[in-house]
Amino acid sequence: xxxxxxxxxxxxxGPRALDGRTAVVRLIxxxxxxxxxxxxxMLRMHYxxxxxxxxxxxxxxxxxxxxxxxxxxxxxxxxxxEKRIGIASERERQARAHETTxxxxxxxxxxxxxxxxxxxxxxxxxxxALQALRESL
Numbered sequence: 001x002x003x004x005x006x007x008x009x010x011x012x013x014g015p016r017a018l019d020g021r022t023a024v025v026r027l028i029x030x031x032x033x034x035x036x037x038x039x040x041x042m043l044r045m046h047y048x049x050x051x052x053x054x055x056x057x058x059x060x061x062x063x064x065x066x067x068x069x070x071x072x073x074x075x076x077x078x079x080x081x082e083k084r085i086g087i088a089s090e091r092e093r094q095a096r097a098h099e100t101t102x103x104x105x106x107x108x109x110x111x112x113x114x115x116x117x118x119x120x121x122x123x124x125x126x127x128x129a130l131q132a133l134r135e136s137l
Contacts, residue, residue, distance in 0.1 A: 021047065027078040030088045034081060039074040046071055098137065105134055 025047050032040050038060075045051045045059065046067075053064040053071075060067065082088050109130050116123035 024075055024078065026088050026092075027075075027082055030091070031078050031081045031085075035074055035077065039070060039077075042067060042070050043074055102134075102137060105130065105137070109134075 028040075028043050028047060032043070035043070042056055042060065045056045046053075051059075053067045056067045057064045109127075112123050112126055112130060115121055116127070
């Protein structure tokens with residue numbers, strides 16, 4: 001994953017790079033078992049332990065270029081797996097649907113509380129049903 005360069009030559013991670021890094025970590029979590037042990041180890045050192053290419057190269061007894069190539073190939077393979085299988089995308093879609101459901105439930109609960117506060121209708125049964133629904137999610 002390329003880092004953005006500042007004018008003084010220092011590197012910084014921008015928001016777009018962090019989004020990309022998060023996406024790669026999600027793919028690693030999903031598909032790591034389909035990679036070789038060496039690929040998994042290099043990905044773990046780079047993304048989980050936040051080691052530099054040089055540090056990984058020293059630990060593995062290879063060049064920085066070899067580490068860079070391995071990481072690039074591994075990430076490309078993870079992206080191809082996601083494109084073909086789509087497990088990570090489906091998990092993300094389900095998580096968004098779950099959050100939407102919880103938000104809608106909270107809105108209904110708020111409306112029930114507002115109606116109950118008026119004292120004109122009895123809402124105890126409905127509140128109990130909504131609580132049971134929330135607990136099941």
